[in-house]
Amino acid sequence: xxxxxxxxxxxxxxxxxxxxxxxxxxxxxxxxxxxxxxxxxxxxxxxxxxxxxxxxxxxxxxxxxxxxxxxxxxxxxxxxxxxxxxxxxxxxxxxxxxxxxxxxxxxxxxxxxxxxxxxxxxxxxxxxxxxxxxxxxxxxxxxxxxxxxxxxxxxxxxxxxxxxxxxxxxxxxxxxxxxxxxxxxxxxxxxxxxxxxxxxxxxxxxxxxxxxxxxxxxxxxxxxxxxxxxxx
Numbered sequence: 001x002x003x004x005x006x007x008x009x010x011x012x013x014x015x016x017x018x019x020x021x022x023x024x025x026x027x028x029x030x031x032x033x034x035x036x037x038x039x040x041x042x043x044x045x046x047x048x049x050x051x052x053x054x055x056x057x058x059x060x061x062x063x064x065x066x067x068x069x070x071x072x073x074x075x076x077x078x079x080x081x082x083x084x085x086x087x088x089x090x091x092x093x094x095x096x097x098x099x100x101x102x103x104x105x106x107x108x109x110x111x112x113x114x115x116x117x118x119x120x121x122x123x124x125x126x127x128x129x130x131x132x133x134x135x136x137x138x139x140x141x142x143x144x145x146x147x148x149x150x151x152x153x154x155x156x157x158x159x160x161x162x163x164x165x166x167x168x169x170x171x172x173x174x175x176x177x178x179x180x181x182x183x184x185x186x187x188x189x190x191x192x193x194x195x196x197x198x199x200x201x202x203x204x205x206x207x208x209x210x211x212x213x214x215x216x217x218x219x220x221x222x223x224x225x226x227x228x229x230x231x232x
Contacts, residue, residue: 009113012143051104156214158185188216
């Protein structure tokens with residue numbers, strides 16, 4: 001049985017394709033196609049991550065192939081340019097880029113293996129990225145975690161989930177009435193039914209069960225005699 005919370009090192013991909021600073025444009029495209037990935041880390045020295053080249057970094061070369069950009073570089077470099085204009089300038093530079101160093105977004109957005117899956121998901125959402133390099137304390141590449149990796153927790157077996165909910169939630173919150181509580185899991189949906197000796201803890205049980213990695217939903221049907229006399 002796996003215990004919560006899961007961390008990035010539990011689900012990350014360890015066999016990772018990466019490139020050096022001098023990797024040519026075409027080689028990067030070929031690697032992405034071969035490995036079916038949307039981005040590759042850029043490394044230097046003993047595997048330290050210095051940036052990431054993504055599909056978005058490569059597309060400007062095609063975008064600006066046949067037409068002049070709306071805003072020429074001379075205007076974009078002038079004072080008072082907007083964020084959109086500065087982004088256009090960045091895209092222009094990448095349209096002429098030939099190597100990973102010229103293409104990469106730097107510094108790279110990274111996480112450590114000990115980062116929780118929830119935090120990794122928040123970083124991906126806030127920074128609008130699909131993959132995050134996983135680094136050690138010295139900044140060396142250990143793996144990559146992707147959106148699909150984060151979803152692996154929902155592949156956990158129902159029996160495994162039921163065991164964790166019982167051990168981590170029911171047994172700890174209701175030591176006196178644990179034998180009267182039934183934990184059922186069907187397609188990731190947890191159902192708690194039975195009698196408890198303190199109904200004030202029922203909402204806590206529901207919240208903790210929902211926090212177990214891989215749980216899709218929780219239905220709490222716990223009752224007890226204290227529900228009639230509990231002033232809260």
